[in-house]
Amino acid sequence: MTIQYQCRHCGTHIGTIDERNVNTEELGLSQLKPEEEDEMVQYDTQGNLQVNVICENCHDALDQNPDLHEQDTFIQ
Template sequence: MAIVYKCRHCSQEIGKLDQQMVDSSMLGLDQLSSEDKRDMISYEANGDITIKSICESCEESLGSHPQYHELDYFIQ
C-alpha cells in the first residue's frame, strides 16, 4: 500500500509514501471535513490511497492568475 499525493490540477505526482500502516492523524487527514475528505481522498483498487493536493507550479499559476480559482481545471 502506498499513499500517493497528486496535483488536482495537472495530475503530476507530488510525492509517494510506501507504508504498510499509516495513522491518518499523522498525515493531518483527521483535520479535514467530511466534504474535504470526499473531494481529496480516493482509494484505489490496488490498495493505494491517492490524496489530491496542489503542486508548486500550479500554485504559482494560481498566484499569478487569481481568476483561475474559478475553474475546476485550468491546465488543458
C-alpha cells in the same frame, strides 16, 4: 498502505509514501472536513490512498492569476 500524492490540476505525481503502518491522523487527513476528504482522498481496492493536492507550479499559477480559482481546471 501506499499513499500517492498527485496534483489535482495537472496530474503531476508529487510523491509516494510506501509504509505499512502509516496513520492517516499523523498525515493530518483526519483534520479534513467530510466534503474536503471526499474531494481530496480516494481509496483503491487494495486500500491504498490517492491524495489530490496542488503542486508548486499550479499554486504559483493560481497566485499570479486569482481568476483561475473560478475554474474547475485551468491546465490544458
